[in-house]
Amino acid sequence: MSTTVTQDMSFLHLISSASLLVQLVMLILVLISLSSWWFIFRKLFVIRYEIKKTDEFEDIFWRGVDLNALHQRIISSRYESGSLERIFAAGFGEFNKHPVGSDLDAVMESTRRAMRATYQREMDHLESHLSFLATVGSVSPYIGLLGTVWGIMNSFRSLSSVTQATIAHVAPGIAEALIATAMGLFAAIPAVVAYNRYASRTDQLATRFESFMEELSNVLQRRAAE
């Protein structure tokens, strides 16, 4: 956006000639943008990995594998396991701890609690940093706007010392100032897009986890009743 305004001046020259506060705002925006993009890519990889692992585990689980063997394999390779595998391991481990013949309702209740606790932890992990992206998306345009307003204030103040006021006296200052807004928007737009996309993906994963928990408790209840 600012590129059309700064057609006559070099981009770097405009940034270097801006006032201190505008430069500070630009620096903050650059740092915010860098970290937001870092989190965007991190969350991208994490969510992709979780979806892939969940698909794989559901595929294996519904093929009718021996649950004990599956549980053993998950515990042995726990650092490579996905969220859904860990929820299964927590629930199945809790279910197996109860001796055969104990109260079914109590067993199922404790199993469900164990699974829910793991589910909460996993969802917390998945949703971590998403709030940061939301904050960047909402706040960085305002930070950029602050820099712009300050820069325009300065350029108008310098206009007061000139007898013959032309747009030429104000234009460079405004061009500088608008760079701050451009940077704020540059940081905000991908953050908002990423936040919405990742939020919907984690919601999808959460519903899949919850439905799996219900199904697993049904499977375990049937197994206990036998």
Place this chain on the structure above:
Amino acid sequence: MSVSVLRNSSPSEPRILLAGVLALLVHLIFVAIMIFGLDWKDHPPEGMVVDIWTELPKPIQEPVKTQPPPKQPKPVPEPVKPKPEPEPTKPEPPKPEPAKPEPVKPEPVKPAPQKAVVEPPVKKPDIALKQKPEPIKETKPDLEEQKKKEQEKIKEQERLKDLEKQKELEKKKELEKQKELEKKKELDKQKELEKQKELEKQKELQKQKEKDLAAQQQREREAKAQREADAKRAAQQAAARNQVTNEISKYKALILAKIKSRIVMPPDLPGNPVAEFNVTLLPGGDILDVRVSKSSGHAVFDNAVERAIFLSKPLPLPPDPALFNEFRNLNITVHYRE
């Protein structure tokens, strides 16, 4: 046991570093687009120029026929200024010229008589010294005469003879001296004559110089008259072409004003830098080329002016195509502060 193990195992996050590298990459790409995107826009399109040239060969030939007008600037300003200047200056030089030779002439005249006066007195004492020792020698032989009368007589005779000889010698010497004096006088006269001749010659030279000066003055007057006549003609011509020059200067001022109105002055440059540009125009006011003939030293200011020149096209040109030659190569000087 197994549950506690699971709880402690923090969920492994894949490829954190790759994410950081990708984030940096995105920003680098963005900055590169910003910088190079600006560079692309800095280059003005150049294809326009070729089409205009092919359309306008005839209007270029017409102004060639009416090229005499460009002579105006030469006679108009030049003859008008020199006329007042030579009138006071030329009468002045002839006055100092005769004044200088006059003091020079008396100088050679004075030293000549001084030499003539000094020389004779120097020779006179020489003669007196020679005469005095001679009578002293004569007294000594007188004592010998008293002892021997015969000898005295003979000696007297001899003395007389000697005296006569001496007298003759003296006479001869006197004659010689007289001759010498006469010669000196003659020489002096000759010298005086020569001096007179020299003076006459100098006078003649002076007269000649005066004549020459008079002739020169006459020539100068004639030249002045001619110049005045030329100036009158030039003035008539200038009057005839005043309208043309007025129009040219008017449109040059219009062009400069238009360019100045488009300049985006960079703020806070020190001093008053001046940028000079050589602008090549096409008929119709389009700009073919802009070259910096003298940079202001501030690239920002130069660029601003150059941009303003391009922005202000088409430049205002007089409707008469014959005047376009005055605008083909424009020199534009822009001051930072006016």
